[in-house]
Amino acid sequence: MGERIDVLRLGHRKGRDPRITTHLALVARAMGADRFLLGGDEDEKMFENVRSVESRFGQAMDLEYLASPMGWLRTFARKDAGDGQPGTVVHLTMYGLPHREAIPHIRRDRPITVVVGGAKVPPEAFSLAHHNVSVGQQPHSEVAALALFLDAWTEGAGLDRRFDAPKLVIHPSARGKSVTEEE
């Protein structure tokens, strides 16, 4: 799957966004992200929901709250992606360049952070980003945008990721539900 993928959700509002942000985190987990970073309100309940999925369906992704997400992003983009070198920032916004055109121009030899905006995106997100990328030029859903971007970025391999120590495994079935419990 190549270099590591972080997903950074900006501007989470605890009272209003828990389901959307949970969907974002579960999409990140299901489609290849190594870490989900939360900016905005701290939300232990939301983290618990995601951890509960991880404990049942298998470990794949770290979760972290960032008190200063833009500071973190500045460091990541300009100085240190964890190895002393800058990483690549991809900002998902309906104002950006279409993802299928943009992806071939995004370098694949460095960790990337995919930034997903919230209610109000600081203008600095646009300027810090190495790539402002749209998934369609219509308002729809940051959940859909993240899923379509990760699917295209991983060339479909994101959905085939492996999970460690799952208790539940779902088996594809034409009718009904086929689930095995491990251990």
Place this chain on the structure above:
Amino acid sequence: MGERIDVLRLGHRKGRDPRITTHLALVARAMGADRFLLGGDEDEKMFENVRSVESRFGQAMDLEYLASPMGWLRTFARKDAGDGQPGTVVHLTMYGLPHREAIPHIRRDRPITVVVGGAKVPPEAFSLAHHNVSVGQQPHSEVAALALFLDAWTEGAGLDRRFDAPKLVIHPSARGKSVTEEE
């Protein structure tokens, strides 16, 4: 774009699901659906939000509330897709067959209804469906599943759909926001 695409959201709960269902409707609109059908609670506010996007960004999709969604689906699947012949029902569920494997087996010469479950999906949805289709075997998001299915079904063309009489048009841009107001 071929035969018509309806998206049917089952089991909408007015108090709990408005944002997720709005995202589903906007994804349907942005990615090629001709009509969004709502089952569960009636929700005029949610419809107004979607109509407001349509009036600003252009008309593309009809919205309809179904008091008896399973009855409607039964008729569509077995008798009449609007032209006196049955249509094709695709039910999105994490228990189904992987979408990229399933899609080549879905007939393209008939209208399809893509069924997106809610909190509780009636077992009949599985049996009425001509295809139970998963987008990954992990819990993530019905919004992501719908987006990835429609993208694959339309072979990427869904995101390029045209909208009638938009007041706002967004132009792809590497930095910042480029929007023109029409009229």
